[in-house]
Amino acid sequence: MARSLDVSEGTVRSRFRRLEEGGVLKITAFADPGRFGTARLALLFLKVAPEHHASVVDHLTACGEVSYVSSTLGRADVFAQVLVADDSALWRFLQERVRPLDGVLETECTLEVAVHKLWFDKDGSGRPGGAR
The missing domain is CATH 3.30.70.920 (Lrp/AsnC effector binding domain/regulation of amino acid metabolism (RAM) domain)
Incomplete structure (x- = not known):
């Protein structure tokens, strides 16, 4: 993640922790x-x-x-x-x-018998970060 954002791993950890503590981000697992x-x-x-x-x-x-x-x-x-x-x-x-x-x-x-797509994004593009 740090490499794709061109920031340090420490920066990613810090941002992640802040988002998680603020209730904005929650990591969950989805089973098939x-x-x-x-x-x-x-x-x-x-x-x-x-x-x-x-x-x-x-x-x-x-x-x-x-x-x-x-x-x-x-x-x-x-x-x-x-x-x-x-x-x-x-x-x-x-x-x-x-x-x-x-x-x-x-x-x-x-x-529910099969999952064909599982992706959440804000802009609806279906791509990480809204990349086109």
């Missing part, structure tokens, strides 16, 4: 769902009554099976990514821990 065997990586889309939105989000963020939660606009109000051991565990998680929550009006569950 196609390599999980029987484990299931599921994407949940929930329609939630407005007065229950915060409590549903709080519940999901506290679940060990849930790796990601966001509020969304469109067909769902809440999106969550869930990793469980197998189909049976996914069914139990939905039936016992998600659908009974106060305010959950609808659930949609999609299985």
